[in-house]
Amino acid sequence: MQAKQVTGRCMSMCPDKEIKWREEQKLLHILEMVTGTENSPRPTADRKKVVKSFARSAAGKYLLDPNNLRPPDVLLHTVKYLLTEVIKTDKIPWHIVYDFIMDRLRSVRQDMVVQEIAFEKSIDILQPIVMFYAYSSYRLSEEPLAHFDPHINKTHLLECLKRLLCYYDESGRLKEDSPLRLDKKQINFRFLFEALYLVTNAGDVAANEILQLSFSLSMSYRQNNFVRFCRLIEKLPIQLQCVAALHLPEIRRCAFKIMSVAYNSKNNLMFPLELLKNLLLFNNIVDVKNCCDFYGFKCTKNDVVFVKSDFDGSKTNSFIHLDFIDDVLQTVDICDLVLMNLK
Structure with a gap:
């Protein structure tokens, strides 16, 4: 017997029951507290800032309770809040901000899965989540492992990216006149995310210029054409540059190996x-x-x-931020970068 689909009824970013419980248990994050109560014995929850936290699947009844699930519009609102308000906070170190946002985005994805939200709504929610992981992979690349685990971040990035690409495929199978098919703007976004997948998996893997550039970059990596790889990085959109640049330590190591012979x-x-x-x-x-x-x-x-x-090729040098990427990031709004047209 097929299980009945659950539809969320929680119209706020966090269920009231969870807010009360976390307040009582002193489990509020500093970004969720009423300003001025952070150092009190029992900090007060700012209900406009508290966001549902990620819960392990063991909490079965809690996860399936419609009163604890947020419908698609609320999930999208939550993502926008995290990636416009929270992402810009400077009251705490950014790796702590990242940990908070990552946990809350996992909760968003969890609500999506439990409710089996339709692909046309899931696409708008997942796109900025993917961009957040891509941006974070660069911004936190110089942090120690105790502050940021690039492997875990990449795992979440690829998990969301693969699901997003599957949703794009679902849309592509619809009839031409279907109102659920991607419009022209969304199709261009699809090319960007397909390109991001290629860049993230450089070395593993013709339609749009970005996709063509990313494919060429991936092939350059595979062929040890380090000069072309570096030239192509400079032509990519800034979101893809953030991810592609992370391959430079290995590219440089291979380049030095080749040049030590040539x-x-x-x-x-x-x-x-x-x-x-x-x-x-x-x-x-x-x-x-x-x-x-x-x-x-x-x-x-x-x-x-x-x-x-x-030449000692037994080790790989650490990654250092690139000035030309940092210069661009200084001029763009982080919210625009990760939310794209959803702000």
């Missing part, structure tokens, strides 16, 4: 550091020298000497 010099043949900086997207000469030193190569003031026997 430019192997026992006669002190010099390779210009400035050229190396431009080829591999280093921010400055100091970063180039540090990377060369990391892999065992000796540098002069302006050049590096590639000697095959000096």
Whole structure:
């Protein structure tokens, strides 16, 4: 016998029952407290800011209770709140903000699954969630593992991205005159998210220019064409640049391995550091020298000497933010970046 579909009745971001319970148990997050009560023995819940937290599946009855489930419109409102209001807070370190948003977005996804929300509504909810994970992968890439786990973030990114692409496929199977088919703007978004999947899985995997660029970038990675890979990164939309740039440490390691053979010099043949900086997207000469030193190569003031026997490829250098990406991120509204047209 097929289970009856559950429809949510909770019209706020968090069920009243959960708010009271978390307030009593002192489980409110600092971002959910009434300002000024944070340090009191029992902080007060700000009902306009409390967001339903993620619950393990063991809490079966709670998860299936319609009074604890938020319908699609409320879920979308919740996502917009998290990615417009919360994402910009500067009262606490951003990795803590990330942990809060990630947990609350997991709860949103949980409500979606329990209610089996239709794909046309799920698409609008999932798109900004995917962009949040993509943006966070870059912003927190220099944080220690205790603050940010890139593997967990990538797992959530791919999980949401795959589900989103499946929803796009569902829409594509509808008849041309169906009102549920994607419109032109949504189709362009589909290309962007398909491209994001390629970039996230660079090396594993012709319609739209972004998709073509991303496919070329993925093939460049697979073929060890490090110069082309770096040139293509600069042509991508900023959301994709954030993810593609994370491959640079491995790209540079492979590049140094190839160059240690191609430019192997026992006669002190010099390779210009400035050229190396431009080829591999280093921010400055100091970063180039540090990377060369990391892999065992000796540098002069302006050049590096590639000697095959000096190369130590047993390790990969850590990722450093790119100035040209950071410069763009300084000029854009984070909310616009992750919400796209849903703000």
